[in-house]
Amino acid sequence: MTKRARVLVLMALIGLCAGTIRNQLLLSLVSLSVVVWIVAEWIRFRIAVDWTLPRMQFQRLINDQSEHRGLWSGRKIRMEVRVTSPKPVKIEVRLRDYVPEMLEIISPDAVPGQRPPGVETMNDWNRALSSPVKVPWVSDLWDRWTFHLKSFFADVDKPATRQETIMRVGEQTVSLTYMGFLPSAGRLSLPGVRLILEDMYGLFREHRFREFPHSYRVLPGYYESGELRPTIKRNNSLPRHGIHRLQRSGMGSELLELREYVPGDPPKSIAWKVSARRDKLLTRQYESEVPVRVHLVVDGSIPTRIGGYGLRLLDQINYVAASVAQAALAVGDPVDCMLVDESGVQRLPWFNGDRGMMELLKALADFSVKPPPSATAVTPYMKQMAMTVIHERYPELLDVRYSLVPFTLRTDYRRRYRLVGALSALYDLSPREHAACMLSDVPLAEPLQRLLFDAGMPWMAPLLPAPDEPTRQSHQRMQAIGRSMLRSIMHAHDNEVFVILADLLSAGPNLDALARTVKLATSKHHRVAFVCPTTTFLRPKAEPIVAASESISDLLLAAERTRVRDCAAQLKRDLAQLGAAVSFSGEQKAVRMVLGEIDTARSGRSRVQGLRP
Amino acid sequence: MSNTSSPALPANYLLIADLLHMVTAGVLLNLFLFSGTEVPFAFQLVITSLIMVVTVRGGGWLVLGAMQASMFLYEPRGDIISVQLSTILFGSVCLAYVAYATGFRTIRRVLRNWLARVLHLLSTKWSSEQPQSVLSQLDARADSRADVLVLRQESELLLWRGLRLLAIVIVTSIVFLQLPITRPVVQFWWERAVAMNLQMWPGPNAFVIALACLLVIVIGSWRALSPTQAKLYLKSFYVIEHFRELRSVLVRSGRLHDSPKRVALPKKPVVAIPVKEK
Numbered sequence: 070m071t072k073r074a075r076v077l078v079l080m081a082l083i084g085l086c087a088g089t090i091r092n093q094l095l096l097s098l099v100s101l102s103v104v105v106w107i108v109a110e111w112i113r114f115r116i117a118v119d120w121t122l123p124r125m126q127f128q129r130l131i132n133d134q135s136e137h138r139g140l141w142s143g144r145k146i147r148m149e150v151r152v153t154s155p156k157p158v159k160i161e162v163r164l165r166d167y168v169p170e171m172l173e174i175i176s177p178d179a180v181p182g183q184r185p186p187g188v189e190t191m192n193d194w195n196r197a198l199s200s201p202v203k204v205p206w207v208s209d210l211w212d213r214w215t216f217h218l219k220s221f222f223a224d225v226d227k228p229a230t231r232q233e234t235i236m237r238v239g240e241q242t243v244s245l246t247y248m249g250f251l252p253s254a255g256r257l258s259l260p261g262v263r264l265i266l267e268d269m270y271g272l273f274r275e276h277r278f279r280e281f282p283h284s285y286r287v288l289p290g291y292y293e294s295g296e297l298r299p300t301i302k303r304n305n306s307l308p309r310h311g312i313h314r315l316q317r318s319g320m321g322s323e324l325l326e327l328r329e330y331v332p333g334d335p336p337k338s339i340a341w342k343v344s345a346r347r348d349k350l351l352t353r354q355y356e357s358e359v360p361v362r363v364h365l366v367v368d369g370s371i372p373t374r375i376g377g378y379g380l381r382l383l384d385q386i387n388y389v390a391a392s393v394a395q396a397a398l399a400v401g402d403p404v405d406c407m408l409v410d411e412s413g414v415q416r417l418p419w420f421n422g423d424r425g426m427m428e429l430l431k432a433l434a435d436f437s438v439k440p441p442p443s444a445t446a447v448t449p450y451m452k453q454m455a456m457t458v459i460h461e462r463y464p465e466l467l468d469v470r471y472s473l474v475p476f477t478l479r480t481d482y483r484r485r486y487r488l489v490g491a492l493s494a495l496y497d498l499s500p501r502e503h504a505a506c507m508l509s510d511v512p513l514a515e516p517l518q519r520l521l522f523d524a525g526m527p528w529m530a531p532l533l534p535a536p537d538e539p540t541r542q543s544h545q546r547m548q549a550i551g552r553s554m555l556r557s558i559m560h561a562h563d564n565e566v567f568v569i570l571a572d573l574l575s576a577g578p579n580l581d582a583l584a585r586t587v588k589l590a591t592s593k594h595h596r597v598a599f600v601c602p603t604t605t606f607l608r609p610k611a612e613p614i615v616a617a618s619e620s621i622s623d624l625l626l627a628a629e630r631t632r633v634r635d636c637a638a639q640l641k642r643d644l645a646q647l648g649a650a651v652s653f654s655g656e657q658k659a660v661r662m663v664l665g666e667i668d669t670a671r672s673g674r675s676r677v678q679g680l681r682p
Numbered sequence: 683m684s685n686t687s688s689p690a691l692p693a694n695y696l697l698i699a700d701l702l703h704m705v706t707a708g709v710l711l712n713l714f715l716f717s718g719t720e721v722p723f724a725f726q727l728v729i730t731s732l733i734m735v736v737t738v739r740g741g742g743w744l745v746l747g748a749m750q751a752s753m754f755l756y757e758p759r760g761d762i763i764s765v766q767l768s769t770i771l772f773g774s775v776c777l778a779y780v781a782y783a784t785g786f787r788t789i790r791r792v793l794r795n796w797l798a799r800v801l802h803l804l805s806t807k808w809s810s811e812q813p814q815s816v817l818s819q820l821d822a823r824a825d826s827r828a829d830v831l832v833l834r835q836e837s838e839l840l841l842w843r844g845l846r847l848l849a850i851v852i853v854t855s856i857v858f859l860q861l862p863i864t865r866p867v868v869q870f871w872w873e874r875a876v877a878m879n880l881q882m883w884p885g886p887n888a889f890v891i892a893l894a895c896l897l898v899i900v901i902g903s904w905r906a907l908s909p910t911q912a913k914l915y916l917k918s919f920y921v922i923e924h925f926r927e928l929r930s931v932l933v934r935s936g937r938l939h940d941s942p943k944r945v946a947l948p949k950k951p952v953v954a955i956p957v958k959e960k
Contacts, residue, residue: 073743077742091759099753099776099780101857119905271785494914494917500917
């Protein structure tokens, strides 16, 4: 029953009493009629709900297809939900597709991934809508009243959002269509549709969630360089696919040079004609023919996973890794991948061809999805988001008829009681855990975070308590990357390429563990390239950084850019001394840098434009 | 969409229909509130406009309040003996107006479309009498045929709603006259009770009917409970505080229901104990 119905019933009862006492027939009759009418509408509404809901059929289409093996990040998708009822509906049904954070809703003509200027993260969006006065109770009051005002002035006849539609009385089918954009790789889970059933007078309303879950793997997008140089025949013989000429002596088919005969050389390699001309024995030296194998080391530690989807460092890493792998596999170079995070190192098998590319992308997509480490603290923002999720995803759990709150004037207590009640029902908490969640934030943190993760929310701060020794953690991280690289070197032959995609900027001065491994790799004639994404999405530049304005967000951005610039300069010096190439920020320039390194390895040179060693 | 595809109506028709029905609603409200009174016209206009503005956004509570206030102030007092046809009709119109104001958002759309379609049909009919090309005549005829079909549906919908409200008022007036809340009915009940040896007919029956209605409502609301809601309810402080035994019984039965059934263990074969022969 809505507020509207309650007010009407109350007024009608008052009118009935007054009319009966004063013996006024019309007043009594009209008032009683209103009560009877509301009761009749309630019965009608209940029957309509019980009849309509189970018979509604839902179908989801993505890009006009019902079956999908995988979606791609960085691309626009057209979502469609078709709802059909066997008979015209008797009540108004408002449908809202539950869209996780992973999917950004965009207008059909929007450019994917483009945000308004100055808005970098989701927190900025929230900040932009928050109250001008930063006092908690004023902000609360502001939020509440702006919400009421917005809903009062909103055109209720139109759907409020793009992923919403209204099935009006008498309609049988309705289609909900909107455009979405996937900013990052991972898994897109679409659990179902939120339904708001309302009678035509707005007297009764029922909130329901209709489950029809769909889950899609979102593969990382990649940059297609389009330069397949090794397939062009430049010499007499063309090695087979995936085998490249290496200008070092070996057992290939291309002649590298002639040298004097040394006892022990095979007689068939003696160049008899030249030997006769020069009057001394000369031996033909052939070029070596080797595959240029690419080793990807992907860092998926906690610092790379923090932030909204599309804004994480891991998203940049995935993009570069997928682009490099695509370019290598397109020319037949095998690629292997080491996935490193706090839980250990996962070594993937060698990938070859298109099938291998798909397998690698799937592995990267699955690696992007990981539950956050268990939190020990709860922030007001987390609680707010959890309430929003419950309101959207489990609306029946906030029904005041069943979620009975003891009488209190404290709104925060009531809110917490409802939140804990819903979590308790969802995750089967025992009465003891239920009580503990009510009394303390520490036990509440875990189920709250689980709810947010299940709802497809990105990791939120605070993930972990501030470590006592932050440098120790980064040292351990670098050691893990170094160990994984060492394992790759052990399996490598010669002239291979190691691409380390990691957050080195937060590692600071803890590169020693990694430096030893890099030295070892370069000494074995391997190429090593580092790709280090930045939190600002901008390449660090040498010139001084000036904030665009004196607003807090711009000042913070300028400070972060300055920090990144200083760290990057130091890191670049250190890595250059080790003979490794480095690129900051994970975009096309980084991909080109790595491809350049692969080309160098392919040519057998030690430098990009250098001479033969 | 419904099975019959409704042709799009021109915007000017919709605007005219909207204006027309709003003006009608305003005039009707004015008549309800101020007919037979000597309130200045300007005041009437202000009050009516105010109520209409609130109606557009806030529902029908102000309309009901205004009507009740008007009746409270201007309706003559007297013993209620019977309900005339005019009273039923007036009551129906009042209820219809309250329903219109309450569901203004939806009903406005239906009424507007209905009126616009009527206007469109009328204009099409008028224009078809004018000389014009064969193709445009065919188009107009096809349009008008679809219009008529939709119009019939919408008219039926409105008619059914009106009839439902009329039936409610008739049932209410019958019930109202039977309830012992008016002086003549109370007197009648007492007389009947005295005549039947002080048995309050139909007191027990009314009680049973009321109880049955209450039961239907309670069962209806419990049937709407989902399993998760049931879990939540069982964990709520109200049940824990007041229905501890009931809760424990339900939780235990739920556990038993959820737990896998125990497979009956095969009976051990009975082995005869060998009797030692002496």
